[in-house]
Amino acid sequence: MKSKPRGFHLITNEVTNQLSQLSKIRCGILHLFIQHTSASLTINENADPTVRSDLEAHFNKFAPENADYYQHTYEGSDDMPAHIKSSILGSSISIPITNGQLNLGTWQGIYLGEHRNHGGQRTIIATINGE
Amino acid sequence: MKSKPRGFHLITNEVTNQLSQLSKIRCGILHLFIQHTSASLTINENADPTVRSDLEAHFNKFAPENADYYQHTYEGSDDMPAHIKSSILGSSISIPITNGQLNLGTWQGIYLGEHRNHGGQRTIIATINGE
């Protein structure tokens, strides 16, 4: 997954374009797992980009930088909030596959949450189960 | 899933009553996926209903309506908080199946979080894996 700026990013197409096997699955589950503790995967609205910027604003307020109770500060002020967001939002998502396609709702898309200022490339492991 | 008022709802029986295949699975996983970005699925206590109303009160405080940093406001004051709750709580749950039954703990039940004031009907996709 290419390096992305801090914030939430809609990656549905970037993910499915790399999963040619999807089309062969009649019924199953796609599991996506991000191998990092300062980024996250979640599902949310695929339409209005202000949902993504509002999510970023919300989590910046409710997992703030420089909280007086942080001891883990030597990796930068964005690091501990990134760990918190990672556990709140989660490291993995699983999505049903039906007749060769992700069975997402009309308004659902896959989000990558990049919680560091300069997170660099991120690795996502995709596992397909089904037949 | 029938339309439900805003709040958390215990839906364990409503779900399992529709899954006659469960009884044939000796060992596996039930995956439930809600196809909406303003509702959620989670697991919590199946006994005292005040756990559900306290959860609702909590999330209403920590994902408030009318926050001054929201830009996504044109779908109503309950909409952006609903998107936030959906990502915090999650769109899917997976539960072990053992000897034909969900292997939940004694106090665990399946919750649907309805985060809109008038969310209408909600669709949940159930996928069973196992043998």
Added chain:
Amino acid sequence: MKSKPRGFHLITNEVTNQLSQLSKIRCGILHLFIQHTSASLTINENADPTVRSDLEAHFNKFAPENADYYQHTYEGSDDMPAHIKSSILGSSISIPITNGQLNLGTWQGIYLGEHRNHGGQRTIIATINGE
């Protein structure tokens, strides 16, 4: 899982030591499910222990004891916050298995979140899918 004090605990080795079958799986998923509504499973940094104590401090602030809106209070002041943390962090995690090993990132470990003061023993159900 042995009784643990309130807080976040790195349990990667305690889990994998009990899963001798892992080594036979070339490609699959490990699903872990905790059968309790006042404890949680999540993935976070496996190195600096202050990440775990900062997570505990954070969730104690953002899922506080004795909030004036709690009605579910008769099981102790740590009980309702524990239910909230359980739903925010989640009751299950799933991790890819590749060539007989958990395919975690370099810095990722499995955390058990013990959210009660005296939670006692906790049961985790492990389900392996794959071949």
